[in-house]
Amino acid sequence: MENKSHAFAAGLFALLLGLAAILAVYWLGGGREEAHDYIVVTKQNIGGLNPQAQVRYRGIRVGKVSDIRLDPDDYSNILITISVNDNVPLTTGTVAKLNYQGVTGLAHILLLETGKDSSPLEPNDDAPPRITMIPSLLDELGETGAATLKQARQLMISANALLNEENRAHLTATLANLDSASANLKPALENLNATLVQVRKVLDDRNVKHLSQAAGEVGPLLAESRVLIGKMQTATDKLDLAIGDASAGGTSALMPRLNELAQDFSLTSRQLSRVLRILEDTPQGLVFGAPSQAPGPGEAGFNPAGGQ
Template identity: 40%
Template sequence: MENKAHALAAGVFVLGLIAALVALVVWLTHDSTVRNIYELSTRDAVSGLQPQAMVRYRGIAVGKVVSIDFDPKVKGNVRVRISVDERVPLTTSTFASLSYQGVTGLAFIALDDKGESQVALKPDNGNPPRIPLKPSLLAQLQDRGEAILNQVEEVTHRANTLLSDDNQKRFASALENISEAAAGANQLTRSLDNTVKTGLNPTLAALPAMVDRTKDTMGTVKKAASDVSRVANNFNTTVGRLNAKDGPVERLGDGTKALSQAVEAFNGATLPRLNRVADDTSHAVRRLGRTADNINDNPQSLLFGNGGVAPGPGEPGFSAPTAAPARP
């Protein structure tokens, strides 16, 4: 009975250890990052690239290679599917290239973007969008290797033709001709020296007088330039005095400002008053005119005032004056 209890405890311990290991593996391999699927299609070889290879965006690990197979849409091409973190800013101008890690020969996918487009690349895991895969540096070297070798072969052939026996003889002959030409040039130089010494002495003797005249002419020109410079300095001094502080120009400006202010004061204060005085004078003249008209119509108003005029004989309201009593 005791042996069964030990066996049961050992079995429970083993099961618990296995469960702990499974939980640890699940926890270590658990990845909550959301990734999107994209496709790469190329006709070049993808040697060294394996599933689960790293995908980097400007050197940052952002995903992995999911699968490598033949492209069903383009015959002869290789299709590479990659999963990339959804936070990576992929655009329609993003491109991929095949890079290699050091000397191990292991390849990985490098994503990059020149910023030519700002339109985001929309993911679709059902029909993954395609990112262009540009040839790597090694592939470009392989493609151009044959052309480079042909150019090297052509340069070598031309060098051999240039250094052939016939050309070497021509070079030797050319060097001899150059040596003879140099000797002739030396002889000609000596002849010219003798000619100068024997035939150019009068001309050389006249050179000092010509130099003196040239000096006099240069002195006259220098004096004229000095006069022009002095006139220019005087003109600059005059302009400076005119534009100096409290100078004529500034005083003229102050006088103009004072005149403008006086005109504004006259227009703002004196002119309205003159207009009012003219209006009052006009009213007084009109009243004086009406008074003169009234005097002309009723002169007796000067004696009796402006009261009503007594009716005369035959007019309504006329009453004859009573006779005065006779004196005894």
């Protein structure tokens, strides 16, 4: 009787353990959901991807990798068969991408929507639809890095060709010429600075005020001088007319003195006209004095070329 009770307890324990194992497998498997196969096509390296790897849709686990093989029609293609849950809304615009998990480096398939075509991707177990795989981040970095290194190499080759021995010698000579030119330019800048200081002293507020005042007084003076010259010209005309009239009494006796007076009058008029022209050309002469005249022949500092 005791042996039968031990056998019954052992059988019951084995039954319960089997049932627990079945429940654990069912729970770990996430339940049985209907799935369909799709084929991911790629020409890239898929190192780290193995069968039973996860398939994720926008980060959510939706299936697993069933098979990996070469395309018998084109050996440059790799065919990755994936099993995806039926409730995943795949479209003809869906693409696949090889992704890696954290520090473990385990690869999995990541399904993404490009938004180019939103029509549903109808499953077909006899001829599974194909999904294109786009380059992963590591592939893009590898291609970009290789292109960058190639460009850097070409740049270094061009730089070496540009900075050859002859060009370096020319560059050294150019830098030496620039250094010499800058050294010669320094005295000129100092002289220019001194000249500007002198000009600033000449054109201070007091001199500018005097010049403005003199220029304001020259205008009325010139107007009055023009009126005076007009009156003198009229008097000269009348005098010439009186001298030329033979019928006028006593005119012949005054002729010599009148001629002398007319000459002096004409000379004075020309001198006054000359003064007015000088004032019109250089009104600053009222403040700074008349400009110096260039020395003539026989005088000290005379230059036949026209300079001093």
